[in-house]
Amino acid sequence: MIELPKTSRRKFLKNLGYISVGFPMLGFAFLNQDPEMAARVLYNGNLPGSMRNANQINAWLRVMEDGSVKVFSGKVELGQGIRMAICQVAAEELDMELDQVEVHLAETGLTPDEGYTAGSGSVPNSAMSARYAAAMARKKLLELASKKLNTPESELILYNGLVKTKNGSQSMNFAQLLEGAQLEMEVTKPVPVKVKSGYRYVGKAIPRKDIPKMVRAEEIYIQDLRFPGMLHARVLRPAGYQSKLEKLDDSGLGSAVSGLVKTVVNGSFVGVITVREYEAVKAVDFLKKRSQWSESPDFPRQENMYSHLKEIADPPQQIRNDGNVNEANNGISTYQASYTKPYLQHGSIGPGCGIAMFDGDILHIWSHSQGIYPMRRAISGMLKMDQEKIHVISVPGAGCFGHSTADDAAADAAILAMTLPGKHIRVQWSREDEHTWEPYGSSMILDLKAGLDSQGKIQTWTTDVWTDTHSMRPDSDPATLLDTRYLESPAQLKGRGYLGGGHRNADPYYSIPNMQVNAHFFNGPLRVSSLRSLGSYGTIFSIESFMDELAEKEGKDPIEFRLTHLEDPRAIEVLKKIKETTNSAKLNDGEGIGFAFSRYKNTTAYAAVAVHVAVDTKSGAVKVLKMWAAVDVGEIINMDGIINQLEGGMIQAASWTLKEEVTFEGNKITSEDWDSYPIFRFPEIPEVEVHMINRPEEAAEGGGEVSMPPTGAAIANAVYKASGKRVYDLPITPEKILS
Known part of the structure; x- marks a missing residue:
């Protein structure tokens, strides 16, 4: 079973002290420090994309009650190992052990809105934001410790979650320094980051903690997630992209499927909710045979696909034009060739899955989407519901890189959950639906x-x-x-x-x-x-x-x-x-x-x-x-x-x-x-x-x-x-x- 948060977000924010940092920055300059302290350099470079556009202070790093640190990222884990990378850079800058740093990924209302996890951008954006946040947090902790211990910063050592005097007479952990208060500030440049020659973790081959769980087939994916009393659902897909539902005969469905809880019909959207997953499969099969749909137009013949695509294309847009190609071609040998690429599937090993529960006020969604905040905006528009009333938690999916069916499965679950408040509704896509309805990579x-x-x-x-x-x-x-x-x-x-x-x-x-x-x-x-x-x-x-x-x-x-x-x-x-x-x-x-x-x-x-x-x-x-x-x-x-x-x-x-x-x-x-x-x-x-x-x-x-x-x-x-x-x-x- 996937471990879920044991406290509410509101209580978490109210009770815990934290350092929240956001900052403008610009290269590097050397910073002289006591030789017993880890060497630092001053960073004046550009702000990572995830933080550059934030006008207000963002909560990237918080100190917990036991003195450990929790780092927040809006990116999701796709198998790229971003959780461990963020842990490494944060622990490095705070001079902490890796086990003292926990990374919380992608949860609306708690982590930053970092858009999509895409474009090979997790490390340069999210991990670098964590690096600079941790570095500035360290600086502020030292300043605070100097005041509380009545000791110059040059006589303090920060290491493994403690700030102590060099003579060892006094020490405090991070939580004791904060005394439960929130320490919010906008970080000013320059940011003192650790000199690279002093790294303990960055650049090393540190294994991800989730790999052994995968090898042992433990329940880490959304497809494995279960809640007490959870119901299962499937959606009857149209006959084609442009098909509309003309007739649906669901009489006898309750007799054919003993665990039927509810049938939901909204226009051409048809969903069934059952007690057990296999009953949902049976219900969709039953309705498929008793539904009529309008015809969807034929696709072009596959052998004529590329000529068809050229025929329907817009007039060309000039993307780049250096020099003068036409003039330069005079008097030289020219060669040409044409290449094609077909439509490609994501080919997710685990078909799309989404879980939702409407508690009467908040719609909670568990999803393996690659962009939980953007998906929340889309579902908000679909349901005509205030975004703040939608809470999305990222859970890893046995999936892929790209826009797969994760968002669609979450939307399925959201629609159905709104019709049955108080119940967790799990929608699991079939292999056939995954292959035929997913958004492909373009030809x-x-x-x-x-x-x-x-x-x-x-x-x-x-x-x-x-x-x-x-x-x-x-x-x-x-x-x-x-x-x-x-x-x-x-x-x-x-x-x-x-x-x-x-x-x-x-x-x-x-x-x-x-x-x-x-x-x-x-x-x-x-x-x-x-x-x-x-x-x-x-x-x-x-x-x-x-x-x-x-x-x-x-x-x-x-x-x-x-x-x-x-x-x-x-x-x-x-x-x-x-x-x-x-x-x-x-x-x-x-x-x-x-x-x-x-x-x-x-x-x-x-x-x-x-x-x-x-x-x-x-x-x-x-x-x-x-x-x-x-x-x-x-x-x-x-x-x-x-x-x-x-x-x-x-x-x-x-x-x-x-x-x-x-x-x-x-x-x-x-x-x-x-x-x-x-x-x-x-x-x-x-x-x-x-x-x-x-x-x-x-x-x-x-x-x-x-x-x-x-x-x-x-x-x-x-x-x-x-x-x-x-x-x-x-x-x-x-x-x-x-x-």
Whole structure:
């Protein structure tokens, strides 16, 4: 059973003393301190994104009654290990043991509103906010101790939750210093942070505490969460995206399902509440056979999908225009290629789940959403209910990176809970509903054109990308929640979400004097939203495949060709490292090693990936034998955590590249289970070797989406080396290799 809070938020805030800090800051300067104190430097740099926009003081750190510290973050745990990373930086700055610091993640009314856990932003935003909050809290605690102990700060030592005099005559823990009072203040610059050479925890491979629980199959996920007297529910989904309920015959349902508690019908929304989960499954099956729906229009034929998407696209928007591509193309050799990426599922191992309970005043929701505050705003709009009357608690889900069905499952539970006050209502999605109703990652088309001079240097580059939106995450627009489209008073989408994710990384990171990027946005036939790395997986697949083609046309080594077009020393180093790492690899007939590189968003972390594959020339089957990565995320907070993220990203991208594609026919999604939507299984997972380049002097960047983009291209390049077949249309299937 998941352990729930043992006290109310109101009582917690009233009874406990805490330090709440928020601050503007700007580089580093040295701060001289007593040699017995941990060395500190003055930080005057930029405020992390999670705190920069806060005009009022935010509660990031609180001292508990026993003198321990609780740190609050609005980010959620997705398997990226953010809880441990935050614990490390806070314990580091407060000179405490790790066990003295507890991290509380994502609960409305208690933790900061940090939007979504997305974009590899947890470490640079939330963890860095915790770092600076803890550092300033330490400074204030020392000032307070100096007054209470009547001792100069230079004669005090702060360590492991105590402030004591150097002669050992007096000491106080943090709670004793505060005496139950609240210590609120706005932090002024500069902030004294620990010098990096003095770190005890940061940069170390400290294991997450939740991993052993996962291995032992303990109940840590929302799918496992149970409450006394909890009821179970399922929702009858429409026949298609645009179908409306025309008739529902629920007579006899009570006789067929003994544990039926309630049937809820609101427009085309149909939900059933039962005593046991299997009874909810039976009830939905019963109603499915006795319901009539209007027809939903057919999707375009799958084989004509890409031509259809080009036909429905808006006029192009020029995203980047450096130099003069048209003039520079005169008199030089130009090459072009076109690449496609299909719609992709999140493929959550655990289908969406949501739990809600309306106590007559407050609607409590437990969810594995990646943005509990934005989801609260959407549910508030859906129910026309004051946001402050909705309390959302984040619980980990056996899920994925991106906008999955978590928000929709929470909305299901919220609607049903409002009809039955005082009862916890648990909605568990089915595998079929998960696969057919989730918001997919958009299909993409990429047309590339490059011009090379007589020395083999790229002088011109044009990217044309066709894409749908890459984020329709719930927020102020309630129609981003699936249910709102089927209620008696349906909501219509107010916009098309975040279009910029579609051309992310579409402008190569290479030094090219004349470059143009054009985005052609379409409103496609399938429901789409954020999927791990957004458009970068598709754009980098095309760019890095094309770079290999250009290198071959010039008769150059693919890595050396890339290096001649790079000026950033950090980019150069990851490429040199990946080449060095793979130099000793042995290749047999039918095998090849491919390479690819990207800097995520062209502004954050760097990754070079190499993949060793074997291709059976008779069957066309591709086997990934080994994958390597050389990665630079700046300062590393947790070595174990970052490597886990990178390995997972590479494996997921390999599955996308070789297996995954949403399929449809008529008005039905046909990839509705693991047979029709295959993913990598354990026997297919290769050895993965990650080499980190630690740069503690650089800003810390996240790694959740860094390794995905170059992995797909590296596999495509390896397949070409092994088989001589260049595949432009993902996924790379045996049929395409043999065609």
